Amino acid sequence: MNDENIVEIKNLKKGFDKGKITALNGIDLTIKKGEFVSIIGPSGSGKSTLLNMIGALDRPDEGTIKVAGYDLKGKKDLSEFRSREIGFIFQLHNLIPNLSVVENVEIPMFESGLSGKKMREKALILLDYMNLSDKVSRKPTELSGGERQRVAIARSLANDPSIILADEPTGSLDSKNGEMILKRLKDLHDKEEVTLIMVTHDLNVAALAERTIEVLDGKIKV
């Protein structure tokens, strides 16, 4: 693998429903370390499937996929890879309702081997970074949509990932909150030099990225 490339995908294919549905049909893609890439395409084009493959939430049927040095097709247990290298941000915040804001941010750190005290310290720093210091003890239901998504960003940063994967991060927010979240993500990329891969169907949002990839019918449109 080229040292500069954090994602290297060759001829990646993925089908569902015993091959009746082709989600990805021969994807070739490389993404450089520290790059901000947006993936666009209409519904059902395969963009979320591609993101899930990069995040090792699903396995390919054919082709090769290497992310942050891990061969994702060959490796049996991918939880360690997800824990160390990936930070996920979903369209819906997916926070755990009975846990407080700070506890939600601590959740990914359970696999990191940090002590409870260190986990708390780190979670508080991340929440401060997201301007949520005054909300740490609140339950997710007590927060606004934008605040919840900021908690989700803090959670995605918990294990210092090399790549952040965001699937329609502003999809369920109003424009004001959406803008704020995008600004946070952009800051994160600019200041922390983290690789950011974002799926969106909004061209204005996609325009914030350094490079935009369009997926159509399971292939990258050239």
Place this chain on the structure above:
Amino acid sequence: MMSFLGLIVKNPFRNKTRTALAVVGIAIGIATIVALGIITDGLKSSTEETLKAGGADFTVVETNVSDMFLSEIDESYVDKIKEVDGVDDAVGILTAIQPVGDNPYFVIIGIDPAKLAMSGMKITNGAEFSSPDAKEVIIGKVGAQKLNKTVGDTITLGKEDYKVVGVFETGDLQQDGGTYMSLKNVQAIEEKEDKVTMIYVKIKNDANVDEITKSIEDKYGKNITTIASLEDLQSVDQGLNTIDTASWAISLLAIVIGGIGVINTMIMSVYERTREIGVLKAVGWKDRRILSMILGESIVLTLAAGVVGIIMGLVAIQVLLALGMSGFIQPVYSPNVFLRGLLVALIVGLIGGFYPAYRASRLPPTEALRYE
């Protein structure tokens, strides 16, 4: 600061109503186990007290009898046993049930008045009955209270009236609920001349119980057998074994019913949290950690049910005692009973929680995240 264990303890109480219902459902099974255990232990301890009554070192009963109190042996064995090397003394006892007043199950025990000391009783009021022919009885403390009889009163047994000359106490509920009278009188009432139910045997100070019981069994084993301990009794007396078996069968039933309840509760919980489990996988949780979490939650649920069940069992015993069952129940609160309750709870948690936990741990993350 949140620990993994803290999370496991916290999670089952997210849906308080469902958890409370599941806890009560399992707790009823545990309460039954605990209450039965307390009653059975009382029964065992009371039987053991009968075996070790007073100065007796062991008891002789009929061979192959289903219940110790159904035993019937010839009185001549009393003298034969007295002859055995190492035996200090032996006394024949005939026990029977007679209706007295409102009580259809009044226990009467016949014994040679000269050997009353071997029964281990203490006269708390009045005196012992004087001769084998006297129409006299001494009545147990509990029986006296129930029948409202005291020294000087008479009670009718069979066709004859007997004068109450004393009140005794042994600490054993069965005996304290009935009377002692002369063996001859009980044999007459029951029309069992020259018969006894059992023989209490006292050995000499330097003698060995095992050697003596072996020599008796070698000599007369065809007709009589010796009981020196509760274990011996259980090999002879099917009654206690039946209670033990019933108690285990109820435990098993509680495990099965409780297990199904736990599976149902935990499957519902996993089902509702499918998306959350997907998130946990996405943030890097190992399958093993998800399995431990759900299994742990199941155990928290059933251990809570165990504690509630123990309390319910104790309350049930108090209710039974308050309802006037104190004449039949002599509760013994041994730690083993409570440990058994908690052990059953733990097993129910493990068995009932495993399948939902396994299912959660195997959920494909993308499917779990798509779940609405």
